[in-house]
Amino acid sequence: MTPDYSAFGARGAELLNRLAEQARRLTEIAEEVEELEAEATDDRRTVTVRVTVGGSVRSVTIHPVARRLTNETLGELIVETTNSAFAKAHALAAEHAGKYYAAQRNFNEELRRHDPTAAAAFTELTNSVAGAPAPPVPAGDEDDDPRHPWPAVFDRST
Numbered sequence: 001m002t003p004d005y006s007a008f009g010a011r012g013a014e015l016l017n018r019l020a021e022q023a024r025r026l027t028e029i030a031e032e033v034e035e036l037e038a039e040a041t042d043d044r045r046t047v048t049v050r051v052t053v054g055g056s057v058r059s060v061t062i063h064p065v066a067r068r069l070t071n072e073t074l075g076e077l078i079v080e081t082t083n084s085a086f087a088k089a090h091a092l093a094a095e096h097a098g099k100y101y102a103a104q105r106n107f108n109e110e111l112r113r114h115d116p117t118a119a120a121a122f123t124e125l126t127n128s129v130a131g132a133p134a135p136p137v138p139a140g141d142e143d144d145d146p147r148h149p150w151p152a153v154f155d156r157s158t
Contacts, residue, residue, distance in 0.1 A: 015114050022107040029100040036096065038088035042081045049078070051085040053093040 036053040046069065048061040060082070066074050112119035 015110075018110060019107065022103060022110065026100065026103050026107065029096065029103060033093050033096045033100065036089060036092045038085050038092055040081050040085035040088055042077050042084075044077070046074070047077045047081045049082045049085040051082065051089050053089045055086075057082060 034052070034054045037050055037058060038053075039048060039050045041048040044065065046063055046066045048059075048063070050058040052058060060078060062074070062078075066077075069077070108119055108123060
């Protein structure tokens with residue numbers, strides 16, 4: 001149900017309705033990103049893993065060719081393939097984040113045109129919610145996103 005902004009006059013109601021629609025779209029994009037899934041299969045086609053951007057492992061499929069592997073090798077393949085799936089998921093999230101930030105910029109520009117004080121307050125709010133910027137990426141970890149650490153169950157030290 002669309003809120004009634006008629007108390008703000010025709011122009012104010014139109015602006016508030018457009019801002020409400022843009023806010024709704026921002027929420028939709030954020031929800032879409034959390035539900036994104038990615039899948040990876042190792043080069044030997046032994047293991048297939050499906051994960052979500054939100055950090056859940058949806059499925060692990062061990063193909064029949066795995067019978068020829070030792071438990072240790074299979075375990076390593078599962079870890080490597082899971083990490084690869086998470087890397088793909090994070091790349092998908094980055095693609096969708098571009099849409100989110102574009103929508104957020106449009107929202108802020110629309111607000112700035114009509115009410116610079118409200119736009120400044122919105123910018124301050126989003127900056128405070130976003131928190132501090134992510135720390136720099138350590139050398140050798142270019143593919144890792146420091147804001148989304150790997151789950152502790154994945155030993156990446158080897």
